[in-house]
Amino acid sequence: MQNQNKSGFSAFLGKLVRQQYFIPLTALVLLALFNLIADPAFFKISITTNSAGNAVLSGTPITILDYGSELAILAIGMTLVTSASKGQDISVGAAVAIAGSFILRMLCGGDSSSTTLHMPIICAFLLGCVVAMLFGAFNGVLVAFFKIQPMIATLILYTAGRSIAAWFNNNELPIIKDTTFSYIGGFIPGIPIPTPFFIAVLCMIVITLVLKFTNLRLYTEAVGINENSARLNGLNPAAIKILSFVLLGLCVAVVGLIKVSRVSSINYSVIAKDIEMDAILAVALGGNSLSGGKFNMATSIMGAYIIQFLTQTLYKYKVPSEALPAYKAVVVILLVVMSAPTVREYFSNLMKKIKVKEAA
Amino acid sequence: MYAILEKQEVDLGVSENVVLKMRNIHKRFPGVYALQGVDFTLRQGEIHALMGENGAGKSTLIKVLTGVYTKDEGEISIDDQVVAIHSPQQAQNAGISTVYQEITLCPNLSVAENMYIGRTAGIRQNWKKVNADADKILQSLDIPAKATQQLSSCSIAVQQMVAIARAVDMDCKVLILDEPTSSLDEQEVAKLFKLMRDLKARGVGIIFVTHFLDQVYEVCDRITVMRDGQLVGEYVIEDLPRVQLVSKMLGKELNDMDDISGEYQTYKPKEGEAPVFEAQGLASDSGIKPFDFHINKGEVNGFTGLLGSGRSECVRAIFGADRVTRGSVKMNGKPVKISKPIDAMRNGIAYLPEDRKVDGIVGDLSVRDNLILAAQVLKGFMKPFSKAEANKFAEEYIKLLSIKTASADTPIKSLSGGNQQKVIVARWLLTHPEYLILDEPTRGIDVGTKTDIQKLVLKLASEGMSVTFISSELDEMLRTCSRLIVMRDLNVVGELTGADMNQSKVMSTIAGGEKKNAESK
Numbered sequence: 001m002q003n004q005n006k007s008g009f010s011a012f013l014g015k016l017v018r019q020q021y022f023i024p025l026t027a028l029v030l031l032a033l034f035n036l037i038a039d040p041a042f043f044k045i046s047i048t049t050n051s052a053g054n055a056v057l058s059g060t061p062i063t064i065l066d067y068g069s070e071l072a073i074l075a076i077g078m079t080l081v082t083s084a085s086k087g088q089d090i091s092v093g094a095a096v097a098i099a100g101s102f103i104l105r106m107l108c109g110g111d112s113s114s115t116t117l118h119m120p121i122i123c124a125f126l127l128g129c130v131v132a133m134l135f136g137a138f139n140g141v142l143v144a145f146f147k148i149q150p151m152i153a154t155l156i157l158y159t160a161g162r163s164i165a166a167w168f169n170n171n172e173l174p175i176i177k178d179t180t181f182s183y184i185g186g187f188i189p190g191i192p193i194p195t196p197f198f199i200a201v202l203c204m205i206v207i208t209l210v211l212k213f214t215n216l217r218l219y220t221e222a223v224g225i226n227e228n229s230a231r232l233n234g235l236n237p238a239a240i241k242i243l244s245f246v247l248l249g250l251c252v253a254v255v256g257l258i259k260v261s262r263v264s265s266i267n268y269s270v271i272a273k274d275i276e277m278d279a280i281l282a283v284a285l286g287g288n289s290l291s292g293g294k295f296n297m298a299t300s301i302m303g304a305y306i307i308q309f310l311t312q313t314l315y316k317y318k319v320p321s322e323a324l325p326a327y328k329a330v331v332v333i334l335l336v337v338m339s340a341p342t343v344r345e346y347f348s349n350l351m352k353k354i355k356v357k358e359a360a
Numbered sequence: 361m362y363a364i365l366e367k368q369e370v371d372l373g374v375s376e377n378v379v380l381k382m383r384n385i386h387k388r389f390p391g392v393y394a395l396q397g398v399d400f401t402l403r404q405g406e407i408h409a410l411m412g413e414n415g416a417g418k419s420t421l422i423k424v425l426t427g428v429y430t431k432d433e434g435e436i437s438i439d440d441q442v443v444a445i446h447s448p449q450q451a452q453n454a455g456i457s458t459v460y461q462e463i464t465l466c467p468n469l470s471v472a473e474n475m476y477i478g479r480t481a482g483i484r485q486n487w488k489k490v491n492a493d494a495d496k497i498l499q500s501l502d503i504p505a506k507a508t509q510q511l512s513s514c515s516i517a518v519q520q521m522v523a524i525a526r527a528v529d530m531d532c533k534v535l536i537l538d539e540p541t542s543s544l545d546e547q548e549v550a551k552l553f554k555l556m557r558d559l560k561a562r563g564v565g566i567i568f569v570t571h572f573l574d575q576v577y578e579v580c581d582r583i584t585v586m587r588d589g590q591l592v593g594e595y596v597i598e599d600l601p602r603v604q605l606v607s608k609m610l611g612k613e614l615n616d617m618d619d620i621s622g623e624y625q626t627y628k629p630k631e632g633e634a635p636v637f638e639a640q641g642l643a644s645d646s647g648i649k650p651f652d653f654h655i656n657k658g659e660v661n662g663f664t665g666l667l668g669s670g671r672s673e674c675v676r677a678i679f680g681a682d683r684v685t686r687g688s689v690k691m692n693g694k695p696v697k698i699s700k701p702i703d704a705m706r707n708g709i710a711y712l713p714e715d716r717k718v719d720g721i722v723g724d725l726s727v728r729d730n731l732i733l734a735a736q737v738l739k740g741f742m743k744p745f746s747k748a749e750a751n752k753f754a755e756e757y758i759k760l761l762s763i764k765t766a767s768a769d770t771p772i773k774s775l776s777g778g779n780q781q782k783v784i785v786a787r788w789l790l791t792h793p794e795y796l797i798l799d800e801p802t803r804g805i806d807v808g809t810k811t812d813i814q815k816l817v818l819k820l821a822s823e824g825m826s827v828t829f830i831s832s833e834l835d836e837m838l839r840t841c842s843r844l845i846v847m848r849d850l851n852v853v854g855e856l857t858g859a860d861m862n863q864s865k866v867m868s869t870i871a872g873g874e875k876k877n878a879e880s881k
Contacts, residue, residue: 215736215744218729221722228719232681232711233787234702234737294724 020287023335024302027285031309035316042316050187052179057192060312065193068308069200070255070272074279075304076207077248079288079295080216083224084244085143086292087150088280092252094161095135096272099256101165103128104174104266107181112174121181129253135161136249140242158276166268176264185261196258203254207297217295220244224292274325278307281328284335377404378440379565380425380456380534385434387420394420396589397434402534402565407556409568409576409597412586413609413667414803414832418569421586422536426458427451438533457527458536465523467512471498471505475526497529498522501555517548521555528559535559536567541575542647542668553579571668572849573602573871587611602871609666610834612863625818626858627842629656634693636826637678637709637795642687644677646670650687651852653678653845655795655826660817662829662837665847665870671830672714673850675797678828679704679711691794705738710788714799714830716777720784723773727765728754730772730783735790757786761812778805785813795826802831814840834863846870 035042045059074092081089106127109118118124135157142153176182184195211217222230223237230237255275260266284290285306286299307328314327337343380402387395395417402408412418423429425436427448436443443454451458465474472487472494494507503521505514511522520540527535537556541549556566556579568580576583576597583600585592585608592608600608607613629635635654643650648670655661663671676682678689680698689698691707698704704711713719722730732750739745745753754768761782765775772780781801788796798817802810817827817840831837837844838861846854846869854869 213742213744215741218725218733218736218744219741221725222729222733225724226718226722229713229722232679232701232713232719233734234705236700236702 020296020299021302023287023338024285024299024306027306027331028302028309031306031313035313039316042313047192052182052187052189054187054189055192056187056194060316062194064305064308064312065197067196067311068305069194069196070258071275071278071282071304071308072200072301073203073251073254074248074275075282075286075300076203076297077244077251078279078283079286079297079300080220080244081150081248082280082283082288082290083292083295084220084241085150086224087143088276088283088290089139089154089245089248090151090276090280091135091139091154091157091161092248092276092279093272093274094158094165095132095249095252096256096259096275097162097165097266097268098135098168099128099132099253100260100266100271101168101256101268102131103253103257104176104260105168107176107178108174112169112172114174115177117176117178117181121184125253125257128256129250132253132256133246133249136245136247136252137242140245143245144238144241162268165266165271169266171268173265173267176260181261182264183261185258185263199254199258203251204301211297221294225294277325277328278311279304281332281335282307284332377563378402379404379438381435381437381440382421382425383435383437385421385424385436386432387417387424387429388432394589395424395431398586398589398591399594400584400591401594402567403582404533404565405560405563406581407560407566407568407579409570409580409583410586411576411583411605411609415588416586416609417589418586419538420589422458422538422567422569425451425456425534426536452530455531455533456536457530457532457534458538459520459523459527459540460538465511465519465526467510467519469511470507471509471511471514471522472507474511474522475507475529497525501525501528501558503555515548517544517551520544520552524555524559528562528564532564534565534567536569538569539571540568541570541572549575571666573605573666574849576605577602585609603868606666606867606871607863610863610867612834612867625660625840625842625861627656627659629659633657634690636692638690638693639678640688642674642677642684642689644673644682644684646673646676646682647850648673648677649851653852655828657826658821658824659843660821660827660829660841661843661845662831662841663845663847664830664834664837664866667832669847669870670850671847672799674845674847674852675711675799675828675830679709679797681711681713702737705734705791708792708794709797710734710791710793710795711797712781712784712788712799712801714803716781716784716804721772721780724771726769727758727763727772727775727783728768731757731768731786731790734787738791753790757783757790761786761816776806778809781805781813782809785816789820793825795828796820797828797830799830800832801829802833802836810836834866838863838866848872 042060045057045061047055048058050056078088078092103124106119106124107117107121108114139154139157142148142156143150146153184199186195188195219235219240222233222235223240227237255272259271280290282303283300285303286296286301288295288300310328310331311324314324319327378401380400382398382400385395385398398417398421400421410418410421420429424431425445427445427450430446436445438454445451445454466477469477472491475494475497476490491507498505498507501521503518503525505518505522511519514522524535540552544552556568559566568576570576580597582594582596583605584594585605587609588611633656635656638654640652641650642653651674653674663674665671673682677684680700680703684699689696696703696707698707701711722733728750731754732745736745751768757763758765758768763782763786764779772783775783785801801813814836817829821827829837829840842857844856844861844866845852846856846866848870853872856865856869
């Protein structure tokens with residue numbers, strides 16, 4: 001009887017470990033436990049009055065929700081690119097700078113200290129989307145037609161992106177004085193929860209609907225798993241890869257809007273710096289293979305918030321922002337090693353041995 | 361000691377200048393007994409063809425010889441010295457060099473650098489001397505290349521010759537040419553053959569692996585035939601007419617009495633009905649020569665020929681899987697344009713590819729997703745099947761073709777080969793094609809499934825579907841097809857129907873060109 005229980009438990013454990021939710025959930029629990037033991041004040045949420053005179057929620061969990069949302073939006077696009085192209089886009093941060101800069105340019109109309117908006121925010125945003133999608137398509141074409149490795153192809157925009165962003169505004173720093181613009185990256189009066197979170201939720205709803213009512217998932221996964229077979233089944237692998245980069249471009253434009261709204265301006269060299277690494281990490285932390293194929297959007301989004309959780313934890317312990325990547329690197333190493341085929345094989349062999357022992 | 365040597369000589373019959381002897385070579389892989397006691401003998405200054413169909417074991421034999429695989433049993437000796445070959449390096453030291461179909465040199469280095477790479481004793485290198493040496497070798501072998509030239513600026517044929525020159529300069533006694541001619545044009549092949557004859561005159565033993573019968577009879581002295589991991593025999597080329605060679609490769613007797621009185625499928629097209637599919641002068645970038653082809657409603661026909669004869673390339677051209685370079689195509693009498701797979705699919709053509717793993721399955725996806733893929737793509741991006749529909753299709757076809765799978769959610773890669781193949785067949789049946797192409801649907805699957813698929817083909821045809829069926833097993837094709845299109849060396853060389861549909865006739869058509877060959881000699 002006891003024996004049966006035990007094997008039932010180990011079977012349950014084995015099942016749990018195989019679940020894609022396992023990695024992000026474990027990371028979440030570990031981080032939460034650590035903070036709970038070290039300093040429960042980490043989870044304190046209070047109501048404060050912000051500079052605009054609104055009562056808003058504040059505290060580390062709210063910050064995680066706020067900045068994690070940017071990451072979650074990017075993780076959606078990065079998941080698609082990873083699945084279809086078997087590689088990652090490292091120009092995301094630079095592309096955010098481009099999109100943000102372009103939106104500012106449209107809003108201020110070339111006059112960097114303009115007091116009125118040159119066009120409605122929505123128009124500027126939509127134009128920003130078009131620009132970001134075009135840059136996405138550029139990356140996509142390099143990957144799909146010229147068969148350049150995604151990381152190498154996007155290195156071009158990674159290098160040049162911030163200069164292009166500065167060039168849009170003649171290297172000036174436009175300042176938007178309109179207060180509604182600051183709502184996007186901040187708070188809408190009367191609502192104590194940061195707006196980026198609502199935007200992220202909207203993006204999640206949209207991608208869920210798209211995945212439900214189109215064949216985006218089937219096509220993307222088929223191309224990512226077996227391009228030859230996808231082609232012989234009538235798909236156009238190149239078009240699908242480009243589509244994934246274009247969709248990532250759309251995500252980039254949304255994040256660009258949030259980013260420039262936060263400060264009502266832009267700092268070309270700092271905006272969305274290293275965000276591509278966090279977005280890639282979110283995909284990996286979500287248990288998705290970085291070499292393409294099947295993907296799980298929900299775990300990628302979870303991964304994004306967990307990365308932000310990690311970042312905030314590190315900030316809390318006064319780790320300077322320059323040193324953050326070194327700490328995150330530890331997580332990357334763990335993830336990459338854990339998902340390496342040799343390690344997986346070792347563990348599955350180990351599980352088999354345990355099972356055999358139990359049987360005996 | 362002497363006694364043993366003498367005995368070996370007796371074994372060999374004539375042992376004139378034997379350079380390489382492989383005796384009783386065994387090699388087992390999990391589930392496959394790839395080499396079952398194979399002997400192979402190569403003499404100095406001879407060009408020796410190694411022939412065999414799929415799964416014959418010739419590439420395993422080559423890999424054992426070049427140290428890629430280690431043999432389980434057996435003995436390899438060079439110049440009567442037993443040698444141990446456990447790595448490509450040891451093979452090279454023993455004097456065995458290989459030139460592969462794909463160039464394995466470095467295109468961005470110079471010709472001389474390529475010839476001497478990995479062979480220098482130390483770090484310092486006298487490049488002037490190396491270049492001079494290289495030029496001397498190139499000249500002596502009459503290879504049109506300069507030592508300082510970048511390799512990528514040479515044609516593929518010259519690159520191959522440089523690879524050969526490298527091998528020769530390493531004092532090789534045994535030179536293996538593994539399908540060196542597949543990417544060369546006729547003139548380049550002629551140049552390569554000249555080089556091979558030069559080397560032969562210098563006493564190098566050459567093992568020539570090729571799919572092209574004409575080339576074998578043009579340049580080789582001897583042929584060793586393998587089949588199903590076993591040695592069929594070694595023959596002097598004059599003693600082995602082409603038909604005999606084909607029959608030995610396929611493992612069929614030429615004068616099989618059963619065969620002549622055997623049953624065959626017949627088909628009579630209806631008067632005045634345009635063929636379902638018709639192609640004229642069709643060719644693709646795969647190298648096949650332009651061919652004409654048609655299939656009628658409810659007909660089963662097939663492409664036959666040896667491995668590499670262009671059977672698959674023909675159907676790939678029909679489906680638009682390779683880039684079509686010329687030719688016109690009609691469906692039911694109406695001209696259509698097929699330049700990529702989706703065009704063919706929209707015209708009601710379905711194609712089950714030859715290589716299930718590489719071109720067929722989408723490994724990580726579920727049986728259900730694999731099953732609906734083609735129909736889904738036809739239906740459109742914005743119109744996914746509902747979960748209920750997809751499940752219904754999966755259930756229906758899993759039952760219809762008795763696919764053994766734990767559930768429709770199981771990833772297809774965890775199914776057995778035969779069941780994977782059934783899923784791919786189901787995938788195409790779900791698109792309700794007018795014209796179904798099955799390229800080697802029965803390769804590598806169990807006997808039961810094979811019969812299932814043959815029966816299915818005949819059933820579909822009786823329901824009015826046109827089917828093109830390709831198989832490397834001749835009896836299977838004779839049982840299912842009512843018309844056979846025979847291919848040789850990338851050309852369509854004949855068409856057989858009715859009483860001509862028997863093994864002897866097929867084999868003699870595949871072999872063909874006996875007379876022409878005699879003339880060229």
